[in-house]
Structure formats: C-alpha cells, structure tokens
Amino acid sequence: MGNFFTSLFSSSKAATPEEEKAKSDQKKFDILKYDGVRAQKMGQVAYAIKCFTEALNLQEDFETMTYLVAAYTVANKAEEALEVLNRMVELEPDHINTRLTRVSVLFMLDKDADVIADCQHVLELEDTNHLAWFLMGKAKRTTADPLGAIADLTKAIALKEDFTDAYLMRAQILLSMSQATEALPDVEKAIELAPEEETTYLLRGRIHEAMGNLDAAAADYQNTLELNPFNDEAALLTGNLLIAQERLDEAISFFDEMIDLKPEFAKAYAERGRAKNLKGDKEGAFEDLKKSIELNPEGDEAQKLEGQHTNFNDMYKGGIF
Template sequence: MSFLKSLFGVSDNSDAASARQQESDRNFDILKYDGIRALRQGDGDYAVKCLTHALQIKDDGECREHLANAYLQQGDPTAALGQMTVLAESEPDNSALLLRKAEVAYLADAYDVVADTCMTILELAPDNSRACLLYGRAFMAQGNDIQAIAMLTKAISIDEDCLDAYLLRGGLLMKLGDLDGAGADASLLVGKVPDSEDAQLLSARVTAARGQHQEAIEIYNKVIDLNPFCVEAFRERGAIRLALGDKDGAEADMRQVLELSPHELDGTSGDFTAEGREGIQCKVEQNYRNMNPYGF
C-alpha cells in the first residue's frame, strides 16, 4: 500500500493529521499539569503562563478553573472572574459553578455581577442559603442595607446555622438603631460560638451602644483574650474608658492601637514615656473624640 501511495504521489494525510493531533494533545497535557503543579507550589506567574498556553491549544474546563485560581493567587480577581464567566456560560444550569463565579465576582468588587448571578442561582435552587448570604453581602457593599437584611434573613430561614448571616445582619441592625434585633443576633452567636472573636465583638458593640459601659468593657476584655491583636477591640474599649474618665486606661489602649496599626491614627505620635505625657494624653483624647463610634 505504501508503495502504491508513493508511486501515485498520494501522501498519508490522515496519518500526518493524527500525528499532529497527538503532538498537540501531548503539549496540552504537559502545559496543563505543569501549570497545576506550579499553582500548588505557589508559583502563580508560571501557572498562569502554562495554563494560558494550554487553553490556546484546547478549551478545557478543569484547566480554565485552575487558571482562575492562579489569577486569584496573583491577586487579580478581575482576570479570575473572566475565566469563571466563560466556565459558567458553558454550564448555565450548574448552580455550584455559578456560586463560585459569584464568589469571585465579590472579590473583584463586581457587585452587579454578584447580584445577577445569585438571582440566577436562586431561580435554579431556591433553597441555596450560600447564594442568599452572598446576595446579602452584595447589597451591603452597595449600601442597600434594607435589602441586605432581607436577604440575610432569608439565608437564616433556609439554614438556621448560617452564622455569618446572623453576624452581618446583627451589624446592620445595630447600624440602623435596632439594638434589640442586633442584641438578639449577638446573643445567639455568643451562645453558639462563644469563642468567636467576631461574635463577642458584636456583643460588645451592642452592649456599649445600650450605654452599659462596664459590661461592654468586660466583653471587650474577652475579645482581646481571644485575639490579642484585635485593633478594633483596643480602640473601642479605649473610647469607653476615656468616656468613663479612665485616661490611663484609654492611653494604654491607644498604645496598643498604635503598636498594632501605626498609621491608623493620623496626628498621634510619641513614645508614650513620662516626658510629654500631658501633650500625648491631649492627642489621645482628641483622636478618641474624632473616631468615637458611640458618640460619648
């Protein structure tokens, strides 16, 4: 047969095409798995290069998802969202994939995309509490507190153990002045996860907003026991201490704030030694007045 092909000038096009396809498949596999290996080793730049070239050879969902993760590892959620959008378009009824897209969109600050995607998810799976939670986060980011509370409440109605929804809703209710509602969410959280820094911090804030200053200080103490690096706890406890006339305690908390977050309080400087103490205290008081969350 090969003699006849040679005699009549007939090339084996099918064999050549098959060989080219095999070579293409081999190159794709090398690039794909080198990219995945690089991603696992934390080399995001090399992973992006390999996976991008692999996708130029062949469209592959797994490869594209890894590329999205590589972009996230590089700190580029917008590029990751582009890859997740292509993936979601290929499987428009895959609610898990859509949820992943919405999560990446949230990281990219693309809140309209989050809202639209979560709406689609809830049409496919009305009982998806994670979609409700993420939808609520998007509303919060857009400043739509009422819609956010409604969506977070829906998440809780679907899954009573959706603790993130309680935490976010409690913070919003406090912001809107509903201390009873915020207190109820804080109490539930503290009851379920007493060692949660976030739950105790919400409880401390609600207690302080109610004017129960000494009780609030005790709760802030718990927060600091749980996390000695919690800037918010030191700052807010210091504001209460200053309001109660405990200038030394307020100054001590300010020291911690400055140590943990040196750039947080513009205009406050000094080494907090005995020399110049009066001037430093004045700066401390002024800064607490400027940032006081409770209006003391």
C-alpha cells in the same frame, strides 16, 4: 494469499497531516495541563498559570479553566480570573459552582452590584442554596438595600440554622439601622455557635454600648482582646469608652499598654493624645499627635491638620481631638 495481504495492508490508511496535528496537540495539551496541576500543588503559581494558559490556547477545556481561575486568585489577579470565569459562564451558564466562584471574585473587585444577578440565577436553579441567599444579602447590604439584605439573610438562616456568618451580618445591619435591641439575639446566637471567634464579642460589645450597657460593652471588648491582644478595633473601642466615661487616667494607662504591645499603633497615640488634652496636658497631647502623624502620614489626624495652622491651640480649635 498474496492478494489477501495486499488487501489487508492497503485497508489501513496512513494518518492525514490534520490527524497527526490533532494527536500532537492533544499530547501537548495533556502535558501542559498536568504540569500545571503539579506546579499548582507545589505552590509554583506563576508557572502553573503559564501551563494552563498555553494548554487553553490548544484546547478550550472547562476543567483547566477552573484550575486557571484558582491560580489567578492565589496570585491576586482577580481581573484575569474574572475574564476566565465569564467565558466559563458562557460555556455552562447553569453551572452553580462557577457562578458562586464568580460572585467571590466580583466581591474582590468591589463589583457588588453585579453579584445579585449571579445569585438570582443560582436560586432559580436551586432555591435552597443557603450560600446564594447569604451572598445576595451581602451584596444588597453594600448596595444600600438593608431591608432586602435582612430578608435574604433570614432565608439563609432558615435553610441553615447554624449559619454563624449570616447571624453576624444580620446583627451588623440591624445595628447600623439603630436597632441594637433587635441585633442582640443574633450576635448571641453567633457567640453560641462560635465561642472562640473574636469578632462576635467585638460586635456584641458595640451593640451593648449602643444600648447604654457600658459595663457589658467593656467586658466584651476585653473578651476580644483576650482572644487577640492585637485587635486594633477592640483596643480603640476600649480606650474610647474610658474617655467617654471621663476615666482619663485609666484611658491613658490603657493606651500606654497598647503602645508597649504595638509601638507602631498610630491611632493609639492619637487617642492617648486626646485623653491627655482633655486632662489639660497640651504638651503631652501634642507629642502623641505628632507621633501618630509620623507613623501614619495619610491617616485621619493628618487629614484634619491639612490646611490648618501649626500652632497647637489652633489645632484644637480645628477639632483634631
């Protein structure tokens, strides 16, 4: 019997120092990872990043990398997020969500040309991925390939018929190519799909204006302002349309209202000054121009003035308005 117990206990060997360290590291890793997850859920992003980073120093874990990328993105640390994503792609080159996440970060960093390769890889794995077609079209649009962008967006729409953003982007590209008539059906479809989205009305207004349908354009700009009274672009387009129609008093009154609503609206002062100048009110125009530059010393008006004489009449000769 004594030999039996001696044999039993001698068969269970004590853990080696390496095994003890591995066990300790695993415990530390688990604590850091889940502390990071809890911190991230509570909005403690800096602490979450610290936890995830230290956890990854102990163990290269794909899931933890995903959490770290999300935390870096929330913290506006796109370069750091990209570094982690690059490693994730090395580890799992065919992981579609990782590729698409990297695409989003590349857009944030204005590395649009690098987007196309990731989208193409996704499409090699899954050619019905409508989001990859859309994102590739977006990248081609910004890298001077409008026809390629239209082709990709068309494929995205064929795969997802209610893809509002794809219709909008295709309409924007067509308008930029002076094909307003062809752009109109796309923006009409986008409005049908998202009737409360202000940007759809704004785009349709620009399309109508390009087609010479000025009343329809004005109505759409007004629709945009009803959805969002603080939409600067809609306000400027409305006022500029009134100026173009030589309805100068209406333009001035309109910009009065916009400035009352948003006193720091520098461009509204500049455009009101332009309307006043066309009416012959040089003094009023000068005051508005001066106010615009005070509010936005780096704006277009200040840039136009650079190197010119400060005499007001000379400013107009320089094409300020």
